[in-house]
Amino acid sequence: MGSSSSKAEGEEEGKEGEGYDEDVPIPEKKPEPEPELPLGVEELLESGDPVLDLSYRKFKRLPTRVCRLTHLEKLYACGNGLRTVPDSMPQLTNLRTLALDFNKLDDIPLAVCQLVNLTRLYVGNNRLMTLPDELVNLQALRCLWLDANYFMHFPKLLYELPHLRCLQMAFNRLRSLPNDFTRMQNLKGIWLYGNRFETFPRVLLQMEGLEILDVDKNKITEFPSLKRLHNLHLFSYDHNPGVEAPPKVCEEVILVGEGAAEFMEEREARKERRRLKQEEKEALEAALAAEEPVIHGILKNSGAKANEDGELNTGDTTAAEEEEGDAEAQVVEYDEAELEYDEEGIEYETEELILCEGEGLEYKGEELQYEQEEMAYEYTEEQWEDMEKQQEGP
Known part of the structure; x- marks a missing residue:
């Protein structure tokens, strides 16, 4: 103990002898130099285009210069190995779409959570396990892609995003959905393929506003009737073990899965007979x-x-009328x-x-029976392409 005290006193004396002054400010850490811009990026930054695509440019850090482009509406920075984004990103007040897929994010950066006008956020294929509480600031968010991350439980924080319409949670580790999932009644499409569901989440039967439901590549062996989902347009159940026929659905639902093609052919034949x-x-x-x-x-x-x-x-005939023989x-x-x-x-x-x-x-005779048909819902080629892009990410 004594030797330690002497050593400490010696160090203090040494500092005094060296002219050490506690009032001298410690030099601030210099900011890291801006990453060198790959070929062609300079022209993109100066173009004035509201859409900026910096995907797969091998950025380790996103240039802070990007955050001064306040006219940007869409920013794509996929596949760059990013671990965070610049703190100045909230300056992009006009940004509506932000794509950060295929990076190395362990969490959604807080700077992203301050982009209050975002309507589409792509953060798939990262390392996310949870969502920050600050995500509720994104009240305008309509579409959220969280696919290919490490979510084991459904993030209930999403209940606080009232305008959310499309939710992509494919290729995570979900086994079930919470009973209060019905709070997301405004949801129109949910992609749950590639998770670990062994039974169909029956809470989805109460989501009457759903239009697209994808549960491909799970371990579901049996499906209940989905006829109560009157707004459903597309149901995909392919690559689930033991499922050989589609579940009962409303008349115009497009099906993808084992036995779906034969089922829809027969349904079309019945519709043709009714039409005739x-x-x-x-x-x-x-x-x-x-x-x-x-x-x-x-x-x-x-x-x-x-x-x-x-x-x-x-x-009522009169004599005059009876004499009109030439009629x-x-x-x-x-x-x-x-x-x-x-x-x-x-x-x-x-x-x-x-x-x-x-x-x-x-009319005496056998009456013709006719069952009124609703207008068939058909996807345009553009809608199919958009849907495939949504599943694959931007």
Whole structure:
């Protein structure tokens, strides 16, 4: 102990002897020099284009110069081995899309969480296990890509992002979804392929707003009926063991998986048969509407009677009207409709067509059944391309 004290006193004396002054400020650490810009990047930075693509340029650090481009709306910096971003990034107040896929981020940088106008954030293929609390600042966020990270539990922090519509969490380590997942009722599409689900997350059956649901490449062996998901347009269940046929879905859902092609072919055949029946029904109705309304029931109710020679006598005809022998045909007015008939008698083209006062048109025979179909939902080529890009990342 004594030797230690002496050593400390000696060190203090040495500092005094060397003229050590505690009031002298410690020199600030010099900022690291800006990384050398790869060929062609200088022109991109000076272009004034609102879209800047710096992907796969071998940046270890993103140049701070980028953060002075306040006109930027989209910034792509994928595949650069980035571990963070410049602290000055919140200066990009017009930024709407930020892509940081295929880097080495252990967490989403706090500077990113200050980009309050972001609507799309791509941070897939990094090293994320959790999300920072500050992410709730991104209230305008609509699409979030967290695929190919290390999430073992669903991050409930996402409940606090009310405008989130698309969530990509493929190739993580999820085994289940929390029961209060229904708080994300505004979600339209969720990609869960390549996780570790062994049973279908039944909480998804309460997500009636879902339009796209992808559970490919899990370990699910059985699916419940998905008919309650009335807005579902695409359901993909491919590469799940033991599943040989698609689950029950609404009529227009596009299916991807084992047995889906045969199922949809048969469904299209049924739709075609119904379409043909509808055309037949419409053609029959048009033919009936074109026929002359020479109907016995109307004449009976009008008080008209036919004599033994087949001539029609009504109680309302006058002598003058009976003397008009040169008329080729006579007309009886009833309910503002003119009914023509031949002097030789009334011929009925069909005995199955009867219309009486107070009754509707009745056709004796087997009725044609027609089930009203909703308009089929079809993806355009651009929508398919966008969807594939969303699954693969930018």
